[in-house]
Amino acid sequence: MYGRGLRTLSITTVAVMAIALGLVFFYAPLEAEQGFLQKIFYVHVPLAIVALCGFVAGGLMAIQHLRTRDPRWDMRSYVAIHMSLIFAVATLITGSIWAKGSWGHWWVWSEPTLVSFLIVFLLYATYQPLRFAIEDPERQGRYASVFAILAGAFVPLNFLAVRLSTEYLHPRVLGSSSNLPAKMQLTFLVSLLGIALLYLTLCKYELTAKHTRAQLRALRRRLAGESVEGAAPRGRSAAPHLALSPSASASTPRSA
Amino acid sequence: MRRTVAALLRKELLVELRTLESVPGMSLFAVTTFVVFHFALNQNSVSGDEAAGILWVTLLFAAMLGVNRLFVADQDQGGFDAFLLAPVDRSAMLLAKALALLAYLIVLELVAVPAFGLLLLGPSLSQALPDLLVVLLLADLGIAVIGTLVAALAVRTRARDLLGALLALPLLVPVVIGGARATSPLLGLTHAASPPIRWLLTLGLYDLVFGLIAYAVFDFLLED
Amino acid sequence: MIELDGLVRRYGEREALSDVSLSVASGQTLVVFGPNGAGKTTLLRVLSTLLRAHAGSVSVLGKSLPEEAWAVRGRVGLLGHEPLLYRELTARENLRFHARLHDLSAERVEERLAAVSLTDRADEPLKTLSRGMVARVAIARATLHDPELLLLDEPWANLDPAARELIEPLIGVGSDPTRPRTRVISSHDPSGGLSEADLVLGLRAGRPALLREAARVDPGEIAELYR
Numbered sequence: 104m105y106g107r108g109l110r111t112l113s114i115t116t117v118a119v120m121a122i123a124l125g126l127v128f129f130y131a132p133l134e135a136e137q138g139f140l141q142k143i144f145y146v147h148v149p150l151a152i153v154a155l156c157g158f159v160a161g162g163l164m165a166i167q168h169l170r171t172r173d174p175r176w177d178m179r180s181y182v183a184i185h186m187s188l189i190f191a192v193a194t195l196i197t198g199s200i201w202a203k204g205s206w207g208h209w210w211v212w213s214e215p216t217l218v219s220f221l222i223v224f225l226l227y228a229t230y231q232p233l234r235f236a237i238e239d240p241e242r243q244g245r246y247a248s249v250f251a252i253l254a255g256a257f258v259p260l261n262f263l264a265v266r267l268s269t270e271y272l273h274p275r276v277l278g279s280s281s282n283l284p285a286k287m288q289l290t291f292l293v294s295l296l297g298i299a300l301l302y303l304t305l306c307k308y309e310l311t312a313k314h315t316r317a318q319l320r321a322l323r324r325r326l327a328g329e330s331v332e333g334a335a336p337r338g339r340s341a342a343p344h345l346a347l348s349p350s351a352s353a354s355t356p357r358s359a
Numbered sequence: 360m361r362r363t364v365a366a367l368l369r370k371e372l373l374v375e376l377r378t379l380e381s382v383p384g385m386s387l388f389a390v391t392t393f394v395v396f397h398f399a400l401n402q403n404s405v406s407g408d409e410a411a412g413i414l415w416v417t418l419l420f421a422a423m424l425g426v427n428r429l430f431v432a433d434q435d436q437g438g439f440d441a442f443l444l445a446p447v448d449r450s451a452m453l454l455a456k457a458l459a460l461l462a463y464l465i466v467l468e469l470v471a472v473p474a475f476g477l478l479l480l481g482p483s484l485s486q487a488l489p490d491l492l493v494v495l496l497l498a499d500l501g502i503a504v505i506g507t508l509v510a511a512l513a514v515r516t517r518a519r520d521l522l523g524a525l526l527a528l529p530l531l532v533p534v535v536i537g538g539a540r541a542t543s544p545l546l547g548l549t550h551a552a553s554p555p556i557r558w559l560l561t562l563g564l565y566d567l568v569f570g571l572i573a574y575a576v577f578d579f580l581l582e583d
Numbered sequence: 584m585i586e587l588d589g590l591v592r593r594y595g596e597r598e599a600l601s602d603v604s605l606s607v608a609s610g611q612t613l614v615v616f617g618p619n620g621a622g623k624t625t626l627l628r629v630l631s632t633l634l635r636a637h638a639g640s641v642s643v644l645g646k647s648l649p650e651e652a653w654a655v656r657g658r659v660g661l662l663g664h665e666p667l668l669y670r671e672l673t674a675r676e677n678l679r680f681h682a683r684l685h686d687l688s689a690e691r692v693e694e695r696l697a698a699v700s701l702t703d704r705a706d707e708p709l710k711t712l713s714r715g716m717v718a719r720v721a722i723a724r725a726t727l728h729d730p731e732l733l734l735l736d737e738p739w740a741n742l743d744p745a746a747r748e749l750i751e752p753l754i755g756v757g758s759d760p761t762r763p764r765t766r767v768i769s770s771h772d773p774s775g776g777l778s779e780a781d782l783v784l785g786l787r788a789g790r791p792a793l794l795r796e797a798a799r800v801d802p803g804e805i806a807e808l809y810r
Contacts, residue, residue, distance in 0.1 A: 169579050226529035229522065236516035240595045242583070246512055249576045250526070253508065256572050257530055264533035264561055268540055320596075344596070366683035370669070370676075377671040377708070437665035441724070443633055445684035446657030583634050 106311045109304075116304045120297040123290070131290040140204035145290055147197040149298035150190050151216060155258060157187030157302060158227065162255020165248035177244040177343045180251050182309045184230055186302060191224045215269040219262045226254055235341035244343050317344060363447040367455035372462070374432055381425045382466050389421040389471035393478045404481035411542040414475055415535050418464075419502075421471065423524045425463045426506040429456060430514040443581060453507060453577040460510075461503040468495055480546065487545035490553055494545075497562040498538040504569050505530050511580045537562040584609040584732065584765045585630065589639030592625055599625045601789040602639070607782060610763035612756065614776045614797070616805050617786035623769035624663070626786070627734045630767060631661040644732060657685060660730035662738055662754070666721035670710040674701055674720045677709065678727060685728040695723040700749060714741050722750050735768045739775070773802040 127145045161184035168176035198217045203209045212218055233250055237243040375381055396413050397403070405413060433439050442452060472491070476484035484491075505527060513523040541554035541562070585607040592600040600622045607613045615623045628634045630643055632652040641648040646655050668677045678692040696702045699719040709717055718741040726733070738754055739747055756763040770776035777783065783800045785793030785808045792808055793800070 169576070222529050222532050226526075229525045229529075232518070233512070233516065233522060233526070236518050236522060238517075241593075242515070245579055246515075249508075249579055250512060252576055253530070253569075253572060256568060260533055260565060260568060264536045264565075267557060267561065268536045324596075362686070363684065366680060369683075370672070370680045373676065374669055374671050432669065432671075436669050437663075437667040438669065440633060440661075440663070440665070441667040441681065442684065444631060444656055444659070444661055445681070446653065447684055583628075 109307055109311060112304050112307060116300040119300055123294045123297040126290040126293055131287050143197055143201045145294040147194060147201055149295040150194040150197060153298050153302045154187045154190035154194055157183050158258050159255050162251045165251035168248045174244060174343060177248060178313060180248060181343050182306050184227060184251060186306050188227050190302060191220055194220055195224060213269060215266045219265040222261055223258055231341045238339060240344055360448050360451055363451035364455045367451060368458055371455060371459040381428045382463050385421045385424050385467045386470040388424055389417050389467060390474045392417045393475055397479060405479055406481040406546055406548040408543045410480055410546040411539040415539045418471060419531060419535060421467055422464060422502050422506060423527060425460060426510045426527060427520045427523050429460060429510040434514045449578045449581055450574055453573060457503045457507040460506050461499055464499045464502060482546055482548055490545050494538060494541045494554060497559060498534050500566040501534045501562060502531060504573050508573050533565050586642040590636050590641060591638035592629060592634060593637050598789050603791050605784060605794055609765055611781040612766045612779055613782045613784060614780035615769045615784045615786060616776060616808055618809050621786040622789040623786060624736055627736050627767060627769060631659050631734050632656055657728060658730055659732045660725040661734045662721060662725040663736045666717050668709055668720060671708055673706045673708055675705040678723060681724050681727055687728060695727055698753060699723045715743055715746050718742055719746060722753055726753050733764055733766045737769055773805040777802060
């Protein structure tokens with residue numbers, strides 16, 4: 104059920120990213136001031152945008168989880184946040200490289216996006232320890248969803264506050280993406296699409312893997328006669344689990 | 360609802376008065392921290408940005424002590440169950456706990472701010488006072504709401520003290536930004552300017568947004 | 584009064600309660616037997632609205648849980664392993680707090696304190712009282728609002744024989760024979776528990792191993808549950 108369309112999605116992602124790479128290196132003109140290093144912009148900014156959208160999406164999925172109590176929403180929220188955290192780290196790293204190249208320091212407080220990301224990263228880095236610290240799986244999902252909603256609302260507020268407080272010593276680049284020349288705009292949009300597809304593909308992979316593992320466990324339990332002794336205890340985990348009843352696995356079609 | 364909040368708040372303050380677990384510790388911590396800052400910075404008096412920073416960092420960390428202890432008595436002595444069995448609106452607990460935390464913060468500041476004026480602050484405190492109270496109140500509301508939510512989240516986990524601070528500090532960064540930026544002109548060396556309105560608005564917006572969210576999600580933290 | 588149909592309550596992948604179905608009429612006493620971990624406490628907590636069912640249907644006092652739980656709270660009393668009282672506060676302060684939550688008068692608090700014979704120690708912090716006395720305050724708390732349904736989790740555990748006699752009328756079926764109180768009691772004592780019961784439920788690993796009228800159950804079958 105989850106695995107359907109995964110191959111198509113993966114191929115599309117690779118294709119778009121290849122095109123994006125081509126555009127970045129061969130099509131987009133060199134920027135006057137910063138030279139070749141500026142091309143990191145095509146990776147850094149899409150990563151940032153996708154990570155932010157991922158965090159907010161995680162919050163929205165968490166709202167659905169609390170409303171419907173369906174553990175699948177918790178799983179989706181978990182994967183979205185998990186993946187966004189990785190993309191956020193990538194944002195910080197690429198931002199840092201860019202800062203070092205452009206302004207000579209590995210870290211600059213004058214770039215509000217970067218600073219906001221640091222704070223957002225510090226917040227979401229507690230998501231998994233929080234989950235791990237709660238043993239009851241149902242409560243774990245519930246508390247994680249509350250956190251995801253809180254943190255999701257925090258992201259825009261944080262950006263606002265940091266943006267207000269930063270002195271602009273350097274030209275803002277995120278804001279200036281609207282008055283880029285046409286070639287740069289196109290490259291940027293394709294890169295954005297590529298990174299977004301990458302995010303979706305990776306999320307889908309993780310969801311499929313987890314779902315498959317849950318099905319496997321359900322089948323094992325069924326083979327062992329549905330007795331408590333037969334199933335291996337799962338142990339503590341930060342990841343949400345899907346307690347699939349054995350009948351659920353029977354209704355799933357074989358995926359490619 | 361009002362009756363329930365009153366009953367809970369009364370119980371809360373009664374337990375605190377009996378045990379004195381939160382407020383004395385928070386206040387003492389703040390004063391000690393000022394002393395530590397004196398030695399760490401090797402300065403006899405501070406003003407402006409520096410003063411605002413020291414004040415807010417100290418208040419924030421002292422607040423964490425109160426946040427950590429907020430639900431411990433209920434968790435350990437079964438108070439949650441008793442409340443959940445009663446035919447009352449569950450949001451009353453959010454309101455009561457946030458009000459209690461707000462009360463603790465106000466008492467903390469009654470001790471810490473004069474201590475700060477005495478020990479570290481260069482310019483006179485009296486010129487800043489009315490505006491400072493407004494800023495403190497706005498920030499306290501935000502700390503109270505976030506503190507209550509985070510405390511409720513953390514208390515039933517295994518590393519409750521650690522997790523509480525780890526969750527709360529990033530969430531409270533906008534409060535620190537707003538509070539420190541608004542306070543800094545008040546503690547200026549030459550004269551006290553009034554705080555830029557945008558910081559008061561930021562704090563107000565923060566309080567509003569998180570107040571509403573807290574009201575919406577709190578029930579989910581209580582049930583099983 | 585109580586209707587359970589296929590009740591399931593999970594803890595992770597384990598089923599703490601599995602396919603429990605029963606029916607308790609108003610005024611009856613259901614006694615639940617079973618070894619530790621069998622699900623007795625879980626069952627009581629589901630009936631009290633503290634826990635929600637993961638599958639199956641639950642109806643208490645004619646109301647369906649969890650949707651109508653708000654209509655049930657305040658008519659159910661739970662006496663669990665924890666006294667649900669604050670150790671730093673006195674008995675009177677604790678009971679007054681509960682009274683306010685349930686919108687009851689201060690006189691009711693005094694009446695309960697007298698009923699459990701603790702009026703003279705009512706102004707000492709609970710941490711200075713013995714466990715048996717705290718148990719008595721807990722019983723006062725659980726019956727403060729005169730619930731129609733009483734849920735008792737091993738109520739005699741911390742009480743000496745004198746105390747047991749004392750609280751018997753409080754956790755019994757009540758003084759009005761035309762309106763007996765409905766009770767669900769979990770117990771480890773086969774003979775004592777049987778004598779109280781109209782209906783017996785035996786749980787083993789969350790599953791109902793025995794469900795029958797008390798008159799047709801003999802203590803040997805209950806002992807079997809613990810094998």
